[in-house]
Amino acid sequence: MEEAEREAEARRKVRRAAQMLLYQRHRLPGVRGWELRKALGKKYMEIIEILNRELDPLGMEVKVVYEQGQQPKEPKEEDLASARFFAVLRTPEVEAISGLRVDDVAALAAALAYLVSRQGKAPRREVEELLRAKFPKWKVELNIERFVKRGYLAQDEEMLYVGWRTRAEVDPKALLNLLLGEP
């Protein structure tokens, strides 16, 4: 009986974790580790692991984005508490899921590859100059504003940085390798 109760409780927590991660509760998607801990208890990472196994057949997984950018070798409790947890698609199976036109995605890919190769930041002027090789000025400005608004890029004075959404959604190593591997 106790075993059955424990299992029911675990199932309830997995459902709760799924809803917290899949449904946007704040201005930005995802939840912080401390929110999950508060809702699921001290062993919340175990619940996240079970949820990950449930999401796997659907082509989704839970991604943890750490405050310091890169994943620590052995994440501590405080690293996890401040990290943001997202549900992401492992491999998108349908093409039109972003609402961005193909030329906008091209501009985004170029801007991100440029920033990633420069440790995640570069002057906005340089990124604009790069994009203007292939797109008109008005479109470049509009696109950069749009990418900043969506969280793919972040801006501070005259500098552009890799934004929170890029850290959650884009594999920087794969992006650069694929780019250089293109014939």
Next chain:
Amino acid sequence: MKAKVDPEELLRIIELCRAVERRGVDPFQVDVGRSIEKLRRYLPRWRLPEELLLDAEALNRIAAIVRLQGDWLKHRASSLYIDPILVELKIRMLEPERLASVFFRSWHPVVALEQLSEKRLEEGLDYWNSLLPLTERLREEAPSGGELGLLTREDLVNLRTFSEVEFKDLLKKVLGELRAMAKGGKVSYKEFIYRGTFAETVERAYLTSFLVTDGYVELDVKPLEEEIFLRPLERPIPMAERTKVYSVALALDNRGG
């Protein structure tokens, strides 16, 4: 005899470090060893607190550059490092469609859905029901109407917009008190400001701030001792003659005198 050193030298070091930090360029462009050597050579010649502060700021900026150099080396040694020039060339060469395809293959979009729950909808309806119509809310918020007319000085005094006592007279009175307490020297800010009631304390702090701004009183802040002193001056120093102008925020607590 030692040659005079201009603090401009420190400002130049600070500005160079800031520019490298801000623009994300190669941090090894800063010759850290030479800059540190300069700071070491100049340190004994600084006399003024402002010069020592600049020296500390320069050292802090150089430390930030050393950290950036460490990050730069780590990045170069990591598997993520690819020559930025090579990446830029490739971006310029590829067709937009190919670039988009590269992005899609390294992209794992966040799944974020939005849905209204029954409970939330109920809360919204409750809010709607409890909200007064806009016309009624505007009527409540609008000032009560009446005939237009002129206000006399007495009316303004009654409304507490004007004071019976001229502001300048109040300043003069506070300055007199301060001079009497300081006896040609300085007096603790707290000792001078705190009065019997909080209202009196706030009024005194407010008036004193004008005396400081107008140059009648000098504010002497000792950050290490966490003490502030007021020093009344013989003649006010005009703004143009002041070497350094800055603002200080001072908190008052609601205690008696």
